[in-house]
Amino acid sequence: MTVITQPEMVQAEKPAILKSVAKIALIGNPNSGKTSLFNQLTGLNQKVGNFPGVTVDKKTGYSQLTPTLKAQIIDLPGTYSLYPKSLDERVIIDLLYDPQSKHYPDLVIVTADASNLKRNLLLYTQLADLQIPVVLALNMVDLAESEGVKIDVPALHRALGVPIIPMNARKGVGMAALKIVASQQPEISTVPFFDIPEELQPALQSIKQRFDLATDYLALQYAHQYRSLKFLSEADVQWLDKLLTENNFHSNTLQGKETIARYVRINELLLDVVRVEKVQKDEKFSNRLDQILTHKIFGYLIFFAILFMVFQAVFAWASYPMDLIDLGITNLNGLIQDNFSGPLINLLTEGIIAGLGGVLIFVPQIAVLFAFIAILEETGYMARVTFMMDRIMRKFGLNGKSVVPLISGVACAVPAIMSARTIENWKDRMITIFVTPLMSCSARIPVYTVLIALVVPETYYFGFLNLQGIVLMGLYLVGFLAAIFSALLLKVLLKARERSYFIMEFPTYKMPRWKNVGLTIFEKSKTFVLEAGKVIVAVSIILWVLASYGPGNAFEEAEQLALTEAKVENLDEVQTENRIASHQLESSYAGIIGRSIEPAIKPLGYDWKIGIALLTSFAAREVFVGTISTIYSIGEEENVSTLKNKLLSEKDDNGEPFFNLARSFSLMIFYLFAMQCISTLAIVRRETKSWTWPLAQLVYMSGLAYVMAFITYQVLK
Amino acid sequence: MQKKAKMEQGQKSVRDLKIGEHGIICCLQDPEMGLKLLEMGCLPGTHVKMNSRAPLGDPITIIVNDYTLSLRLDEAETILLK
Numbered sequence: 001m002t003v004i005t006q007p008e009m010v011q012a013e014k015p016a017i018l019k020s021v022a023k024i025a026l027i028g029n030p031n032s033g034k035t036s037l038f039n040q041l042t043g044l045n046q047k048v049g050n051f052p053g054v055t056v057d058k059k060t061g062y063s064q065l066t067p068t069l070k071a072q073i074i075d076l077p078g079t080y081s082l083y084p085k086s087l088d089e090r091v092i093i094d095l096l097y098d099p100q101s102k103h104y105p106d107l108v109i110v111t112a113d114a115s116n117l118k119r120n121l122l123l124y125t126q127l128a129d130l131q132i133p134v135v136l137a138l139n140m141v142d143l144a145e146s147e148g149v150k151i152d153v154p155a156l157h158r159a160l161g162v163p164i165i166p167m168n169a170r171k172g173v174g175m176a177a178l179k180i181v182a183s184q185q186p187e188i189s190t191v192p193f194f195d196i197p198e199e200l201q202p203a204l205q206s207i208k209q210r211f212d213l214a215t216d217y218l219a220l221q222y223a224h225q226y227r228s229l230k231f232l233s234e235a236d237v238q239w240l241d242k243l244l245t246e247n248n249f250h251s252n253t254l255q256g257k258e259t260i261a262r263y264v265r266i267n268e269l270l271l272d273v274v275r276v277e278k279v280q281k282d283e284k285f286s287n288r289l290d291q292i293l294t295h296k297i298f299g300y301l302i303f304f305a306i307l308f309m310v311f312q313a314v315f316a317w318a319s320y321p322m323d324l325i326d327l328g329i330t331n332l333n334g335l336i337q338d339n340f341s342g343p344l345i346n347l348l349t350e351g352i353i354a355g356l357g358g359v360l361i362f363v364p365q366i367a368v369l370f371a372f373i374a375i376l377e378e379t380g381y382m383a384r385v386t387f388m389m390d391r392i393m394r395k396f397g398l399n400g401k402s403v404v405p406l407i408s409g410v411a412c413a414v415p416a417i418m419s420a421r422t423i424e425n426w427k428d429r430m431i432t433i434f435v436t437p438l439m440s441c442s443a444r445i446p447v448y449t450v451l452i453a454l455v456v457p458e459t460y461y462f463g464f465l466n467l468q469g470i471v472l473m474g475l476y477l478v479g480f481l482a483a484i485f486s487a488l489l490l491k492v493l494l495k496a497r498e499r500s501y502f503i504m505e506f507p508t509y510k511m512p513r514w515k516n517v518g519l520t521i522f523e524k525s526k527t528f529v530l531e532a533g534k535v536i537v538a539v540s541i542i543l544w545v546l547a548s549y550g551p552g553n554a555f556e557e558a559e560q561l562a563l564t565e566a567k568v569e570n571l572d573e574v575q576t577e578n579r580i581a582s583h584q585l586e587s588s589y590a591g592i593i594g595r596s597i598e599p600a601i602k603p604l605g606y607d608w609k610i611g612i613a614l615l616t617s618f619a620a621r622e623v624f625v626g627t628i629s630t631i632y633s634i635g636e637e638e639n640v641s642t643l644k645n646k647l648l649s650e651k652d653d654n655g656e657p658f659f660n661l662a663r664s665f666s667l668m669i670f671y672l673f674a675m676q677c678i679s680t681l682a683i684v685r686r687e688t689k690s691w692t693w694p695l696a697q698l699v700y701m702s703g704l705a706y707v708m709a710f711i712t713y714q715v716l717k
Numbered sequence: 718m719q720k721k722a723k724m725e726q727g728q729k730s731v732r733d734l735k736i737g738e739h740g741i742i743c744c745l746q747d748p749e750m751g752l753k754l755l756e757m758g759c760l761p762g763t764h765v766k767m768n769s770r771a772p773l774g775d776p777i778t779i780i781v782n783d784y785t786l787s788l789r790l791d792e793a794e795t796i797l798l799k
Contacts, residue, residue: 149783255752263760502787504787505784
């Protein structure tokens with residue numbers, strides 16, 4: 001028997017299966033090149049959803065295997081074995097152990113890192129014992145060879161009895177062969193890798209019978225994991241519980257024995273297959289690089305330098321496309337308003353298009369940030385960051401892996417909270433999710449920049465340190481400190497459900513795969529636009545209605561009042577128009593609501609106009625700037641004056657500038673702490689599967705915001 | 718199994734290795750964490766080498782089966798050496 005590396009050879013061997021769409025699941029160890037393979041197979045033709053009932057990304061896509069055969073590819077979370085240790089990994093057993101499931105795969109492609117074949121084969125042997133049709137994608141063969149690991153592929157094929165495709169998924173080598181083999185009638189390995197202990201047989205046979213299972217090993221898996229299998233009924237679970245207690249089934253001990261037995265078997269098997277030429281006199285390149293990148297001093301210096309560069313990019317580079325988007329939206333609105341008029345046109349321009357613009361404007365920042373995060377993850381550097389930060393983060397009830405959500409939180413809490421899924425430990429993950437929204441996200445930037453521009457002079461120190469920039473950085477720092485000290489608080493309050501582990505493979509350094517980076521950027525931006533966008537657009541429309549209508553004939557009365565005043569004060573036409581608009585807004589529904597909460601926010605220095613903005617930003621913070629500009633510009637003929645000038649000309653009751661230092665800082669502090677993002681609350685609810693967490697977050701953050709803003713205003717007043 | 722009911726006084730664990738020092742795994746002390754470590758290839762009889770420590774001394778990386786594994790000190794402590 002030969003190993004199939006030439007697609008032409010395979011085609012002749014067997015007839016293609018007569019199924020229109022085959023379902024293929026991808027499974028493999030973390031870092032075994034599974035994602036690359038998935039991207040190679042599906043390209044842009046993929047979508048990310050959720051596995052039913054859990055918050056684990058389910059990536060599916062379609063791949064044209066042969067001109068006549070299309071396959072649906074499901075990317076399963078990376079795992080080391082079929083005994084899941086995390087929430088993510090649990091979806092694998094739900095999928096593979098329920099042959100009735102509509103997602104049950106026709107074929108499983110196992111990716112294995114050739115340079116670490118022993119550990120990668122553990123998972124393979126388990127799948128083989130389930131007698132699921134398997135193809136082994138032996139990845140990074142070239143890399144292994146350069147490290148002195150030579151694999152005799154035909155011998156491995158003889159030992160395993162399933163098709164083996166040597167490949168390099170990053171470069172796309174071996175893809176054609178893999179597609180062809182995947183389109184064939186799948187082979188089932190008949191070599192058992194693990195002999196189930198005889199004494200378990202009675203129990204396993206009853207399980208096999210009751211659930212009509214194909215293999216003894218699947219019955220054993222049911223015995224180990226019935227509590228995690230979502231598709232089993234309550235009665236089934238109780239039945240299994242009784243059966244296994246009667247049979248003295250010690251899951252933990254048996255799993256340990258099984259793993260050892262499997263490794264023994266794999267070792268025997270690999271004796272003739274893998275030849276390691278111990279040529280490495282010096283340390284591996286990755287380990288040498290680590291001596292610098294995780295160095296006591298240089299390690300942190302380099303990390304902070306990278307972080308600085310990332311933020312620089314997020315704020316400086318992204319500003320160009322952002323300005324373009326801003327300009328485009330303004331021009332579009334101008335164009336529409338010049339040519340059409342009427343309430344519906346106002347709704348379209350001031351409500352919908354302005355709202356959409358408010359969403360799109362953040363896309364460049366999110367794209368740039370996730371480009372960096374993806375590159376850092378791809379190269380393997382992120383693992384070093386979690387390694388260096390774990391000790392510190394742990395002191396605050398977090399985990400080294402909390403670094404990624406916290407950094408991502410600087411762009412947007414929505415994708416950031418979703419990235420907390422990689423944290424296996426429940427408590428660590430909840431704390432990370434809880435505190436991530438305290439990191440200043442890009443939606444707060446417009447609020448900060450507008451207010452900073454108003455009250456902080458553009459002074460330079462040493463020629464390059466800009467005072468405005470320093471204040472902005474200070475705000476980010478306050479947000480970060482708020483996040484970690486809140487985490488500390490939660491660490492004390494929350495009880496741990498399970499132990500926190502940090503046992504993980506330290507990936508070797510690699511060049512980033514730009515395709516993966518591109519896909520990550522696309523995916524995160526899409527998530528943001530869809531998740532946050534719908535809320536923001538909806539709020540923009542509601543706001544427009546509230547600000548454009550008032551009860552009864554309040555609007556006519558406001559106009560009359562304004563006209564009378566205009567006559568007395570001898571105002572010109574433009575001033576009269578503004579006066580009318582201002583009075584009308586005061587008597588609109590928005591104005592009424594804003595006035596009714598004014599007493600509550602007066603101690604913070606705010607008036608009813610800010611009250612309106614606070615209310616509308618309870619859906620999404622970035623609406624603040626939109627609301628403020630709507631409130632101050634609604635009804636104005638000229639939209640050219642910038643927001644800054646409008647705000648500067650605003651006077652308080654004493655005729656002093658309204659946006660003074662105390663008020664501006666009080667507002668910034670309020671926005672820094674407050675949970676004003678319905679999109680985030682929705683995501684937290686989805687990720688934690690309870691209302692307790694988002695509600696606690698809402699109460700905690702808003703309370704903190706009120707108190708801190710109060711202190712700020714009273715001190716600076 | 719390879720787990721010991723009681724830790725022998727003074728038995729060396731991976732935690733005690735100095736950077737660059739080698740050892741052979743004797744047993745895994747913690748049943749639950751042991752499963753995870755077994756799956757990651759930390760089997761009794763396997764060669765381990767202390768590779769590096771994080772700047773603050775914890776976590777550490779070890780080399781086992783030709784790959785680098787990172788773990789915390791209290792996790793390393795459960796891997797006893799011969």
